[in-house]
Amino acid sequence: MQIVFLGTSSGAPTTKRNVSGIGLRLLQRGSWWLFDCGEGTQHQIMHSILNISQLEKIFITHLHGDHIFGLMGMLASRSLRGSDTSKITLYGPKGLEEYIQAIMKISPIHLQYPLEIKITEEGVIYEDDEMIVEAAKVKHRVPAFAYSVTEKPRPGAFKxxxxxxxxxxxxxxxxxxxxxxxxxxxxxxxxxxxxxVNPPQPGLKVAFSGDTIPCEAMVKLAEGADLLIHESTYVHKHLELAERSGHSTAYQAASIAEAAGVKELILTHISPRYDTEDGPITLDDMVKEAQSVFPTTILAEDLAIHEIKRTRQK
Ligand SMILES: [Zn+2]
Ligand SMILES: [Zn+2]
Structure with missing residues (x-):
């Protein structure tokens, strides 16, 4: 599994970071899944190693603009190419279907491929021979979900x-x-x-928090994951702001990673206020804050590719 960060800023883009979008490349299947689709995500896809033809599923965490304003444009562009006829399945909270239908009614577009919309509920929302996707209700200002993707164990190799x-x-x-x-x-x-026959190979697990204040549901969903990608909108000094806006601090994201016993943590959904070289608080401070609780933490960067590894670093 490979993660491709398409947007790592919260609320609005900066010159270095676009708004939310994360690609999950499933190398063995030749396809990829998208988590959230902020405005400009289709541009980021073009600049990345991802190919829009191979997009198979989209998971939306919640209906705030910085997570969905890129959706319709991207779906329309994929249709204009004409050659992409494979189905896309879109998962997201209640209201997503209405949102898509309202746009399509007012700004008419006929998609050249099937688009299936499934409303996310808690629990297992997708399962096939290789993968399981689970959703958990998290705590934000609007209904919001976190997602986990787990590979099923693979049979051991024949000697x-x-x-x-x-x-x-x-x-x-x-x-x-x-x-x-x-x-x-x-x-x-x-x-x-x-x-x-060698022993079965356990599958990899990755969890995506979306936007949330720290919550028990997130710890449970991320339990034992190889990678947790958690929002870290603020540093802990700005806890009051985080609480008011339904977000987490770097310290809190690290505490969730620690409590869930994950192997690696990547911080994303960063407030543009820290995206400056001269401070007073920089992104470096944010990473250090998280690392003081959970050492195997890094900060997401736009267009960075992260390979999820099986080796336990902790
Ligand atoms: Zn957001
Ligand atoms: Zn939000």
Missing amino acids: IKLAKEAGIPKGPWYASLKAGKTITLEDGRVFDGKDF
Whole structure:
């Protein structure tokens, strides 16, 4: 799994940061999913390694403008290309369907591909053979959800060299061993499949907070994740502002990461007020604040690519 940050600013863009948008590249599937779609996200996609043709799902955390104002433009541009006919499934809070329909009614557009809209509820919202997506209600000024994406465990690799060395003939015997069965060869030798298959590989997990004040639901959703991407709109000195606007501080985001036992934390949704070189409070201060609680913290940067690794750093 790869994360591509498309926008990391809160509220309004700056010259260095666009508003919310995060791509999740699913390399084994040749597709990617988008989390939130602030204005200008389609431009950021063009500047990134992501390809709009391969966009498969969009998850909206809440209906504030800095998370959805880029949606209609991006969907329309994808349609204009004409060649992208694959379906997009859009998930988001109640009101999202009305929002899309109202725009499409007043500013007519006929999408050249199917768009399915699903209203997000708490719990598992999507599942297939490889992935599970869960949503949790978080605490913001409007109904808001956080999402987690978990890969299902992959079967362990077959130890083909060992099978060859044991002189087991290829073909159906291999298939039986791979399935964990015990086989008896014609010469009477018996082999247990368990000895020929590596243990299953646990899947990766990533959680996206969207906008929220620190809450227990977020800790639960992110539990044991390989990566937590949490909003960090303010530094703790501005806690009052954070509380008033329904956001988290860097310190609070780090505390959530700590409580959830995640491996890595990336801070995003940064207030433009800190995006200056000369302070008084800089982004450096923000990262240090979080690292004092949770050392494996970094700050998201627009267009940065982050590979989610399996190794435990903590
Ligand atoms: Zn926001
Ligand atoms: Zn918001």
